[in-house]
Amino acid sequence: xxxxxxxxxxxxxxxxxxxxxxxxxxxxxxxxxxxxxxxxxxxxxxxxxxxxxxxxxxxxxxxxxxxxxxxxxxxxxxxxxxxxxxxxxxxxxxxxxxxxxxxxxxxxxxxxxxxxxxxxxxxxxxxxxxxxxxxxxxxxxxxxxxxxxxxxxxxxxxxxxxxxxxxxxxxxxxxxxxxxxxxxxxxxxxxxxxxxxxxxxxxxxxxxxxxxxxxxxxxxxxxxxxxxxxxxxxxxxxxxxxxxx
Amino acid sequence: xxxxxxxxxxxxxxxxxxxxxxxxxxxxxxxxxxxxxxxxxxxxxxxxxxxxxxxxxxxxxxxxxxxxxxxxxxxxxxxxxxxxxxxxxxxxxxxxxxxxxxxxxxxxxxxxxxxxxxxxxxxxxxxxxxxxxxxxxxxxxxxxxxxxxxxxxxx
Numbered sequence: 392x393x394x395x396x397x398x399x400x401x402x403x404x405x406x407x408x409x410x411x412x413x414x415x416x417x418x419x420x421x422x423x424x425x426x427x428x429x430x431x432x433x434x435x436x437x438x439x440x441x442x443x444x445x446x447x448x449x450x451x452x453x454x455x456x457x458x459x460x461x462x463x464x465x466x467x468x469x470x471x472x473x474x475x476x477x478x479x480x481x482x483x484x485x486x487x488x489x490x491x492x493x494x495x496x497x498x499x500x501x502x503x504x505x506x507x508x509x510x511x512x513x514x515x516x517x518x519x520x521x522x523x524x525x526x527x528x529x530x531x532x533x534x535x536x537x538x539x540x541x542x543x544x545x546x547x548x549x550x551x552x553x554x555x556x557x558x559x560x561x562x563x564x565x566x567x568x569x570x571x572x573x574x575x576x577x578x579x580x581x582x583x584x585x586x587x588x589x590x591x592x593x594x595x596x597x598x599x600x601x602x603x604x605x606x607x608x609x610x611x612x613x614x615x616x617x618x619x620x621x622x623x624x625x626x627x628x629x630x631x632x633x634x635x636x
Numbered sequence: 637x638x639x640x641x642x643x644x645x646x647x648x649x650x651x652x653x654x655x656x657x658x659x660x661x662x663x664x665x666x667x668x669x670x671x672x673x674x675x676x677x678x679x680x681x682x683x684x685x686x687x688x689x690x691x692x693x694x695x696x697x698x699x700x701x702x703x704x705x706x707x708x709x710x711x712x713x714x715x716x717x718x719x720x721x722x723x724x725x726x727x728x729x730x731x732x733x734x735x736x737x738x739x740x741x742x743x744x745x746x747x748x749x750x751x752x753x754x755x756x757x758x759x760x761x762x763x764x765x766x767x768x769x770x771x772x773x774x775x776x777x778x779x780x781x782x783x784x785x786x787x788x789x790x791x
Contacts, residue, residue, distance in 0.1 A: 436766030436767070436768070437766065437767065438764045438765065438766070438767075439765055439766060439767045439769070439770035439771075440732055440760065440770075441731075441732065441760070441764075445764055448764070470645075470648060473644060473648060474641050474644045474645045474648065475641060508730075508731055509730070509731070509732050509758060509760055510730060510732075510757045510758055510759070510760075511729075511730030511731075511732075511733075511755075511756060511757045511758055512755070512757050515672065515740075515757065516672075517672040518670050518672070552651075555648060555651070555652055556651065556652065556655045558652070559652070559655055559656050559659050563659075563663070570670075571667070571670045571671045571672065572671050572672055572673060572675070572693060573672050574672055574740050574757060574759055576759070576760055576761050576762045577761075577762045578762065579762045579764070587761075587762045587763045587764065588763065588764040588765060589765055589766065589769060591766070592764055592765070592766070
């Protein structure tokens with residue numbers, strides 16, 4: 392058992408293993424995102440109150456979910472890196488942070504665009520919106536902290552600690568709409584309850600969410616592989632790999 | 637597990653729980669300030685300051701919206717089904733503003749007890765449905781807000 396984990400955790404092991412996984416996730420991501428967005432934007436019925444502006448949900452909800460998932464991913468990778476000293480985890484964390492920041496921005500921006508016609512304002516300092524903005528700043532902080540050290544290992548450790556402490560913000564984001572009264576409505580999707588919309592509306596949303604996750608995994612695998620090659624460029628197996636091609 | 641790794645894991649967990657406690661206590665101390673708006677009950681209890689910019693929120697009471705024919709003035713009642721708050725506003729209302737809909741109003745509470753709003757925001761719920769479904773629900777005597785309740789009742 393430990394041998395398998397160690398093999399997977401070694402840069403070369405991960406490089407070889409992810410090569411086999413990667414094409415499947417890319418294919419699934421393209422397929423799901425294409426079907427989901429066409430279905431959601433063209434065929435799903437318009438909402439009885441909001442009309443067509445409700446379709447922003449097909450970008451807004453997946454982006455917000457991914458932003459939080461990317462942060463949890465960062466924190467998990469940080470623990471693995473700090474405790475077990477697995478370098479691949481740190482490489483994965485370094486490529487997940489910009490993606491998470493981008494997703495947070497997309498969620499905030501699409502939310503602002505959606506807010507204008509429905510709420511009558513593009514921004515309000517309610518708990519959900521503010522905690523999401525803090526998430527964006529946490530991502531920026533992690534990216535900046537990593538780059539602020541001349542010694543790469545110190546940067547990795549500092550960024551890891553910030554990621555672990557920052558993960559406290561995730562339950563705050565999730566429960567902000569229940570703990571406090573906010574302008575933002577409660578969650579549309581939940582694992583335990585039935586969705587608060589009919590199937591022809593939530594099916595494309597589900598496809599979009601899955602598509603975003605596949606895209607996230609595929610992109611992380613690809614960029615981690617690049618990062619492995621960059622950091623291990625003076626190792627023998629990388630040289631042999633390059634010479635062999 | 638290697639004792640050194642175990643120690644490190646405990647340090648991380650300790651750090652995380654300390655940070656969680658610190659933030660938890662901060663948010664607990666700030667709890668009333670984190671709330672976006674006062675409800676009519678809180679205003680009736682005198683929790684809200686008079687003559688200062690605050691936000692109030694609740695449902696627009698059915699049949700309470702009175703528009704002026706001459707200008708954009710509108711008077712309506714915001715309720716949380718316990719207490720009512722009269723709101724006066726002059727301006728353009730958001731698309732989703734209607735009776736029975738949640739709103740958040742920004743403005744000042746006047747001495748006489750009504751609310752002078754300078755901004756009205758519509759709050760919408762997490763229920764979405766096509767127009768046909770909403771109409772069918774209304775035809776059968778339900779309001780669209782009952783959608784979740786009705787579906788659960790059908791189980």
